[in-house]
Amino acid sequence: MINETALLESPTLRCSVLDRTDVLDRVNTLTLLPDGMHVTTAMVATYFEVGLEAIKSLVKDHRTELEANGYRLLTGEELRSFKNLSGIQSRTRSLALFSRRAVLNVAMLLRDSEVARQVRVYLLDMEYLARTQPVENPVPADVGSLDDRIDQRITHILGRTVVPMFNALIETSGEHRRELIALRAGVQRIEKRLQQHNARLQRLEGPREDRPLAGVMAAMDAMNGREFEEHVAELLRRDGCTDVVVQGGARDRGIDITALTASGRRIVVQCKRFAPHLSITSPDVQKFAGAAKVLHESDVALFVATCPFTRDARNIAAESGITVVHRGLLEEWSAGAPLNGLE
Secondary structure (H helix, E strand, O other), X not given: OOOHXXXXXXXXXXXXXXXXXXXXHHHOOOOOOOOOOEEEHXXXXXXXXXXXXXXXXXXXXXXXXXXXXXXXXXXXXXXHHHHHHHOOOOOOOXXXXXXXXXXXXXXXXXXXXXXXXHHHHHHHHHHHHHHHOOOOOXXXXXXXXXXXXXXXXXXXXXXXXHHHHHHHHHHHOXXXXXXXXXHHHHHHHHHHHHHHHHHHHHHHOOOHHHOOOOOHHHHHHOOOHHHHHHHHHHHHHHOOOEEEEXXXXXXXXXXXXXXXXXXXXXXXXXXXXXXXXXXEOHHHHHHHHHHHHHHOOOOEEEEEEOOOEOHHHHHHHHHHOXXXXXXXXXXXXXXXXXXXXXX
């Protein structure tokens, strides 16, 4: 399996997975320019939650690789033509554009970004799934699994063939450009719905014990809410906590798990198994802080999620004494690293 360090260091390995641009939308929202194909340097910085200079510095160091994957610096007549076609109003004399492939390339180069790290983790999990998928299945498939494979095949065709075809047509079309962009958007919506349907089918299929673990986060993404709570409870027990109880149900008063640390301090835990592209927001943390501190009089409060936390949510958690366990930290904890604060 390709590891994250190798991905950061090897241009060849990065090139081998650059077609998986769909992972960008699974981790964060990538807003595109009106042409539906490109983003600016500022938009890339916003997506990865870093400063503008971090992206400019990365482009300076890896420009040749990024240009090979769709990065362009428009000037002169090319810039004027692009502004006319896209409707962008700007007085700048140059404009740097990144394709989705170039944005994914940035994610595999940018070290000081939690969003970029989440993209790499999700990318590696999906790549591992693809590499370990059996070529043949001699066991007769039921109707559900057959539909699953059909959905995957259609999604593959839409993402790898139909959408690129629309992109090419849009690049060369003038008169019907608007209609083509609308059609492409419709195809992309269908592709996204099929991916969501496929994910639901995977979660509903058979006993979890019969499925091989394809990666730490991929396994958690396949869990339902109760299974995720039980997983977190096992991590607490592994790290020496006692009296671990999974609350669950409508009367849990905002708390999913209670426990005691090895030194006898009271722990309360909130578990959220959200899709990687979603985020825990400040109201979520505020609600948990009230339940943890007021209703349950906790000594240690953990908010564990399979997705990132917004900046405001992290700030409120720090002010309230809440320990946030985001996707990256959860992966490390699940892989065996101890969680600070459970002594």
